[in-house]
Amino acid sequence: MTTSESEPYDLAVLGAGSAGLAGAVTASELGLSVALLDASAHTGGQFYRHPAPAMGAVRPEALHHDWSAYADLRGRLAQSDVSHLPGHHVWSVTQDDEATGMWAVHAVTGADGGEERPVRVRARAVLLATGAYERQLPFPGWTLPGVVAAGGAQAMLKSGLVLPGRRIVVAGSGPLLLAVASSLAAAGATVPAVVEASGYLRYTRHPRALVTNPHKAVEALVHGAALLRHRVPVRLRSAVTEVHGTDRVEAVTVTRLDRDWRPVRGAGRRIVCDALAVGHGLVPQIELATALGCATRSLPDGTRALALDGLQETSVRGLWAAGETGGVGGAGLARTEGELAGIAVAARVLGRPAHGGRVGELQRRRDRMRTFAAAMAAAHAPGPGWSRWLADDTEVCRCEEVTAGRVREAIEDLGARDARTVKLFTRAGMGWCQGRMCGPAVACLAARGEDAEPPPERRPFAVPVPLAALAALDDPVVPRHDV
Structure with missing residues (x-):
């Protein structure tokens, strides 16, 4: 194998989940040189997270x-010429030359225990397939050991073959809860309840989305049957509003909610458990794109996603996106958009028109699944009354230990009217997660419940990066691998 530092890749794909894999292999099979970067050591993303071979999972x-x-x-x-670059934490994407449209992807390797070093991958086009992260809405006791994200509980099981507890309540909102609860129960955990803040009847407001996506109903039936088999009750229009315990979770209070997610007085019930898996949907991970000025659009659940054209290109020429970056819709939609983007990039690089039977088929499939994704987001959108769960001493920003009382003080006494001003007064959102955990809560409190999500910010760093990486930006360039 020889290398050449002067030749960039045709395409750099960021993220090796469903969308990234589909985009990378499609573009490679059409003749492009492709680099596939991912922070994980294994492909599959969050959805197909699986144990390391050394664990011997049969x-x-x-x-x-x-x-x-x-x-x-x-x-x-495995059969393609794609250069798979695992363990690459991408912190920025820049356009090196506007005239030629050449891109530079900046990453750090060795961040998972080895010696950290900066790398730069040059490419003629970039496909963002960075996925999403879980939205967390705080409540009293949510910082106790034993409280984990719903997707985090599933990740522990899939990649580590371990459970967060023996008796696990699953709570929040969204279809992920059913999948998490059924997999935990199948693995031997006792699940006293699935606590869903919304109601599934909201889906009936979108009959076309249901009729054109029958496979979604099949998935729901499969999970529902698993819950029935394991005798797991589902409590609708309810939420975990408090966690009890000293050194770890001992019980939770589940409270009925009204239409706006306000707790119904006197409707609380305590459930004994030793773990809580909680999540209120997913938030598209679009920091790399918004740093470049890509246009976004508002989703029915209050989050924001990238605005894309019919071939998955963003408002910035040469920058494509697929999967959850354009709105959360599941692995099937991500694969479809990844393949469509791969075809579109190949057409652009090779100077061919991006049309034909396959493109039209993918677009129709994507549009059908996007319709269901919009219905799903609307059905599980958080109600404005959820902030009533918060006591003044409830931590909202875990990184900086900022309580709801301090946020309210910044609003009521210091005159803050938006999340950015609250951040300046309280440091909420300035910690390691950079507002990914507390952003929705701070924005909701600052807007007095009117907005669920802060507007996208243009940050130069998508993830924390060591100063040494910034000091060595000129090297090294990851070369294109020519077999």
Whole structure:
């Protein structure tokens, strides 16, 4: 294998989940040179997270839905010329030359225990497939050991083959809860309840989305049957409003909610448990794109996603996106958009028109699934009354230990009227997570419940990066690998 530092890749794909894998292998099979960067050591992203081979898992596919689709992409990747670059934490994307449209992807390797070093990957086009992260709405006791994100509990099971507890309440809002609860129960945990803040009847307001996506109903039936088999009750229009315990979770209070997610007085019930898996949907991870000025759009659940054209290109020419960055819709939608983006990038690089039967088929499939994604976001959108769960001593920003009382003081006494001003007064959002955990809560409190999400910010760093990486920006360039 020889290397050449003067030749950039045709395409750099950021993220090796469903969308990234589909985009990378599609573009490679059409003749492009492709680099696939991902922070994880393994492909699959969050959805297809699986144990390391050293753990000796006999059937990792048993914990996954639609494993065959991932296995197909993984097999195509192994047979392709794609340069897979695992363990690369991308912190910025810049345009080196506007005239030629050349991009530079800046990353750090060795951040998971090895010696950290900066790298730069140059490419003619970039596909963002960075996925999403979980939205957390705070409540009293949510910082106790034993409280984990719903997706985090599933990740522990899929990648580590461990459970966060023996008796686990699953709570929040969104279809992920059903999948998490059924997988935890199948792995041997006792699940006293699935606590859903919304009601599934909201889906009936979107009959076209339901009719054109029958596979979603099948998925729901599969999870529902699993919950019935394990005798797991589902409590609708309810939420965990308090966690009890000293050194770790001992019980939770589940409270009925009104239409706006305000707790109904006297409707609380305590459930004994030793762990709580909680999450209120997903937030598209778009920091790399907004730093470049990409246009965004508001989703029905109050989050923001990238605004994309019919071929998955962002408002910045040469920058494509697929999967959850354009709105949360599941692995099937991510694969479809990844393949469509791969075809579009290849057409642009090779100077061919991006049309034909396959493109039209993918666009129709994408549009059908996007319709369901919008219905899902609307059905599980947080109500403005959820902030009533918060006591003044409830921590809102865990990184900087900022309480709800301090945020309210900044608003009521110091005159803050938006999340940015609250941050300046209280440091909420200035910690390690950079507002990913506390952003929705701070924005909601600052807007007095009118907005669920802060507007996207243009930050030069998408993830924390050591100063040494900034001091060595001129090297090294990751070369294109020519077989």
